[in-house]
Amino acid sequence: MTHSYSSRSSKPTGRRWLLLVLLLVAPLLAMALFRVGPPPGLEITADRPGIGPSTRIDISAVESTRGLSSLTLTLIQGDRQEILVQEDFNPRPFWAFWGSRTQQYDGYVEVGSETLDDLEVGPITLRWTAGRAATWLRHPAPVVRDLELEVDLTPPSLQVTSDQVIIDQGGSAVVVYRVDDTAVRDGVEIDDHFFPGRPLPGSTTAEHFVLFGAPHDGTDSDNIYLTAVDALGNRRSVPCVDIYRSRPMTHDVIELDEGFMAKVVSEIVSQTPDIEAAPDLLSGYLRLNGELRGTNSQQLIELSQTSESRRMWRGAFIQLPNSRVMAPFADRRIYRFEGRDVDQQDHLGFDLASVRKAPVPAANGGRVALARYFGIYGNTVVLDHGYGLMSLYSHLSSLEVEVGQEVAQGDILGKTGKTGLAGGDHLHYSMLLWGMQVNPLEWWDRHWIEQRIAPHVGELLSDG
Ligand SMILES: [Zn+2]
Structure with a gap:
């Protein structure tokens, strides 16, 4: 030791020895008395106002001086005490100002009848406890946060x-x-x-x-x-x-040709910024027919969430006047290219052909929820009729309404065309309930509405 060299040269007395020892030991003694870990910051929160089948309990602890030592989450109900989480860490020793420590803990646990047996209805306590880093001489009491909740396992009637x-x-x-x-x-x-x-x-x-x-x-x-x-x-x-x-689906085979694919791919890609370019024409077409079709379906579900809670329709919906049905609802289509089956998709609307650029009337009263170029559907209008019921008009050559506008049955929305995934001029017409495409035939049928809808919701449908 360096001290032994210096002490030999200065011949220290007994008092000086004592002073030296005190100088060395005093800080250690002080630390042993006072350098316990500070109280960790604790948080415990629930993602629901009580406990049912599964409530997520988020727990956290922070201590950045000596670091965390021990953490316990205990469920307490009557005589029952059950440890749900137990974590032990190594805090820094009381004499050290260096070395590794765990400063923060974040975790969660699902609490409820799905994860715990014999949970009883009534009050419950979730006790979140953090031990504090101790010294030789002091062992401070742990820090406790209680979360009091009620257990209720009865579903609504x-x-x-x-x-x-x-x-x-x-x-x-x-x-x-x-x-x-x-x-x-x-x-x-x-x-x-x-x-x-x-x-x-x-x-x-x-x-x-x-x-x-x-x-x-x-x-x-x-x-x-x-x-x-x-x-x-x-x-x-x-x-x-x-x-x-059951209403068995119809089946059809669509023969793809390069002229058709070139037309629809270049048009739709130029109008749809999010779609990636494909290495060749066929894969470009399949990307629209599959991926973009799926994206558009999802967008229709999102759009349905804006549906108003009021009825804007009356009686039967109307079909495009003087139109011929080219394809019915729920047509399972095999797509064939150069003799090979390359895709399969379900067609979920009616394809209606009239004269070119025929005016398209609103099938019933509603509010315009969408009026723009819309992926595979090309220029499209979607009307909200209220309570999740919507109608869709697509492949239009022109749009004559704006989002938010209220329309009456028969008001012109635009003109038929062949924008989007369409070979020739026609109207693709769909009806949707909360984004799910349903058979328009029923909604065109006054008797079906009178028998299946009106008796159940008579007050809703009465004009008073
Ligand atoms: Zn169609």
Whole structure:
């Protein structure tokens, strides 16, 4: 030691020795007394106002002096105490100002009947505890944050009140139901597709109703449910279709030729900034027919979320006057090029041919939700008729309305054409329920509306 050299040369007395020892030991003693870790900053939050099937509990801790030492999340309910999270770290020793430490912890845990057995209804405490870095002489008490919540596992009550719900494959139907006011989301759910219910105007018993469609490629009603979910995620689902009728799809083969592909690819790509150029004509065409078709379908679902909660339509929808049906709804198309099957897509509208540049009337009253070049559909108008019901007019040569404009049945929206994925002048007409394409035949049929829609939502449909 360097001290032994200097002490030998200066011949220290006993007092000087003591002073030296004190100078060395005093800071160590001071640190042992006072250099405990400061209280870590703790946070605990829930993503729902209580505990149901699964509530996400976010937990965090921060201590940047000596670092975190131990963290525990404990569930406390009655006599039950269960550790959900346990983390142990190595803080810096009390005498060290260097070395590694963990300054921050962020985690989460799902708490609810899906992750924990025998969860009881009633109050529950989630205790988030952080130990503090200790010294030889001091062991400070841990820091505790409690989150108090209620466990509620009862889903909203839900009863169908419509007499009999009949739906065809690819068709539409309405269901009227009663749901209690704990529900934050209710409607019909079919796989990934959701049709939100709305209060039924004029109902004296606070009923809700929902217009929904059956997928064009479905086979039965097994996956069609009326469902209601509360703020805690408790869900009740009940079947809501009494009679389901299959309507087999039609099949067709489309022969592709280079002239047609060259026309549609160059036009659509020039009008659609997001689409990437393809190495050759066929792959360019397939990208539009597949990828862009999918993107456009998704955009129609997004657009449907802007649908207003008011009925803007009356009676049957009208078909393009003096038109001939070129292709029906739900036509499964095989695309063939040079003798090879290169694609398969389902055509989900009606292709209607009239004279070239025929004026296109609004099929019913509504508000213009979209009026622009729209991917494979070319120049397109979409009308919102309210409560998720929309009609789409595409391949137009001209647009004569603007977004937001209200139109009456028969008002001219534009003229037919062949913009987008179209070979010749025609109108592609679709009807949509919350973005799902449904069979327009039903909506053109006054008797179908009178029998299937009007009796269930009479108050909604009355003109008073
Ligand atoms: Zn079409």
